[in-house]
Amino acid sequence: MTSPRQRFLDYVRRAPGAAPIVSPFLPKPELLVKTLRYLDLPAGEDPVVNEIRLARALDYEPMFMTDLAGLIFPPDANLSNGPVQSEAGLQRLIDLCERVGEKEREIHAFYRAWREKAGDEGVIVIGHPQIPWLTGQVSQQDMVYVASDFPETYRACMEAILKAALAVFEMAMQEGIDFMSEGGYGLEMVSPRWYETNDLPYIQRLSGWTHAHGGLFWEHNCGRTRELIRRGFFNQLGADVLETISPPPEGNNDLAEARRLLDPAICTKGNLSLILLRDGSVEQIEAATRKMVRAVQGFAHIHSTADAVFAETPAENFVAFLRTAREEAAKVG
Secondary structure, eight states, X not given: OOOHHHHHHHHXXXXXXXXXXXXXXXXXXXXXXXXXXXXXXXXXXXXHHHHHHHHHHHTOOOEEEOOSHHHHSOTTSOOSSHHHHOHHHHHHHHHHHTTGGGGHHXXXXXXXXXXXXXXXXXXXXXXXXXXXXXXXXXXXXHHHHHHHHSHHHHHHHHHHHHHHHHXXXXXXXXXXXXXXXXXXXXXXXXXXXXXXXXXXXXXXXXXXXXXXXXXEEEEEEOSOOXXXXXXXXXXXXXXXXXXXXXXXXXXXXXXXHHHHHSOTTSEEEEEXXXXXXXXXXXXXXXXXXXXXXXXTTTSOEEEEESSSOOTTSOHHHHHHHHHHHHHHHHHHO
C-alpha cells in the first residue's frame, strides 16, 4: 500500500491510476486536539504527531509547511521597523540575505529534522519567500510606498531575497522537502499591473529554478484572485499546485469558473470557505463540500480549504468536511 506522501505526489504528477487527494490546509493545533478527542483518540503536545494520527483516522493526506524566512532573517535581526521607515532597513535585509551561506549546516539540519518527523505520512511544503512583500517584513500597503520611495534599493532587495531563497530551496530539496513554494496576495491592496510587474516575474523565476532541478512548485494565494485568473496570470506562474481559489467572503472566486480558465496541467487545491466551516451546520458543510468536489470533476484538484482552518472550527464540522470530501471524490472519480 502506498504512503500518504506518495499518493499526494503521484496525484500531482498525474501518475496513472492516482486517486483523488483530500488535504485540509494547516488546521490549527487546537483543532487537531479537539478533533482527536471528539473521535475518542489520544492527543499529545506535538501538532505533527497529532495530525498524522488524525489523518490516519479520517483517511486524508496531510501537508506540512516549514519555515523559510526565519532561516534567513533570525528573530533578533531587529527588522520590525527598518524596511518600512528607511532605506537602511532595506540594506539590512540585503546584508542578511548575503549571509545565508553561513547557515548551511543549520538549514540542512532543520529540513532533515522535518523530513524525519513527517516521514512518509504527508508532503512537506517549504515556506514562502514572498519576494515583493519582502518576506513579510512590510505590510502590503507599505511595500507600495517602499517601492516608490526607494525603487533601486527595493529592487536590489527583491533580488537578494530571490538569491537567498534559491539557496535555501536547494538545501531543502537535498533533505527531501517535497514542494518549493511562493505565496502572494490578491487584489485587496494592489492592482493587476502591480502583480504582473512585481510578483509574476519572481514567481516564474522560482518555479523555473525548481523545475530545472527536478522539483515541484507550489503557489499559495488566498486572496481576491478572480481577475488574476481571468487575465491568465496564474497560467503563467509555472505552478504544479495552485491554492486556494478562495470563495466569498474570503476571496471572490467561483471554483467551476476558475477551473475552466486555468490550465488543465495545473493541480488546484482548496476553496471550501473557512467561515462556513466554522459557523455552518454539518448539513451545510456536507452540501458545500459536495458542490466543491463536483465543480472540479474532470480536473486535478486537491479537496481542501480556503486557508488555514480556524481553531474555533467545531470538530464535528471538520470531520464532516473530511469524510464528505473523501466519499464524494470516490463517487465522481
